[in-house]
Amino acid sequence: MKNINIKSALLALALIGTIVSCDTEYKDETPSIAGIAVANPNFSTLEGAAVQGGVVGVLSNSNPNDPSGHYTVFAPTNDAFAKLGLVNAGSLGALQNSFLTNTLLYHVSNGDLPASQIANGGTSTSALTINRRFISRGNDLYINGSKIILTDVKASNGTVHAIDKVMIATGVNIVASAILLKDAKVFKTPELTFLVAAVVKSGLAPTLSDPNANFTIYAPTDAAFKALGFKTVADVTATDASTLRTILLNHAIGGGKFTSEQTSTTAATAGGGTLTYSPFLNGAFTIKSSGITTPANMVIPDIQCSNGVVHIIDEVLLP
Structure with missing residues (x-):
């Protein structure tokens, strides 16, 4: 080395x-x-x-x-x-x-x-x-x-x-990987229940399950959704699908990248927004979107899925 x-x-x-x-x-x-x-x-x-x-x-x-x-x-x-x-x-x-x-x-x-x-x-x-x-x-x-x-x-x-x-590595696609976390088949405490509900309601599940796709996904925890005001999963499913779709597309970037591969200071999201990254430190970085004041931290970075890479974060990246 x-x-x-x-x-x-x-x-x-x-x-x-x-x-x-x-x-x-x-x-x-x-x-x-x-x-x-x-x-x-x-x-x-x-x-x-x-x-x-x-x-x-x-x-x-x-x-x-x-x-x-x-x-x-x-x-x-x-x-x-x-x-x-x-x-x-x-x-x-x-x-x-x-x-x-x-x-x-x-x-x-x-x-x-x-x-x-x-x-x-x-x-x-x-x-x-x-x-x-x-x-x-x-x-x-x-x-x-x-x-x-x-x-x-x-x-x-x-x-x-x-x-x-x-x-x-989960060995399955991005949506299936999130479901594994939601159903406590990875860690015993579910973390992405709200996110899975949002993906299903938004209609993005087929896109994020596509075996020919390749995404980097920043996946907010349940606590991140609750901090935004969603008290229960029912609150998520009651939200307009187009609103959820706009929010979720701000968490998706084309091309699956590990933290070690993200060398630019910004990235364009699938929804047309821009994410800004802090300097790379100790194998991770924070992520800032236009709609939040406090950058999101990585809770669990670099989860390899069959069609991309997922980084679990502690904030919802509002457009």
């Missing part, structure tokens, strides 16, 4: 210490990918996720699906999980197990992918058969919207790269 900050350097030292201690304990045997997570405190939440998601056995053994017997894992640190409010293994109970398992597999690929083979514009297929893409921004390299902060930690069954944000 071209630029590794002090925190990343400390993580590297911790990992080196882990590998040395494991070498001593196991008579110079290199630990497995799961062993690295178990032995290193920077990956304690990942360890808990692997246990709950049932993938410890997979990452402890040779890969039967690759001639090398190896995996490559982009491993989220504890800080990465904390950005989702998952501050330790105990808080992983907020997630559905099936979603957790698929999320972990999305960080895994077959074979060894060393840093020397990672380049801007390249892609890598995950164990979910969903491609992730590599993006160069300044001196940093990202996989989707997650910065790669440490590379090439060798394990007995592959390679580990540490990342600063958990990657999320």
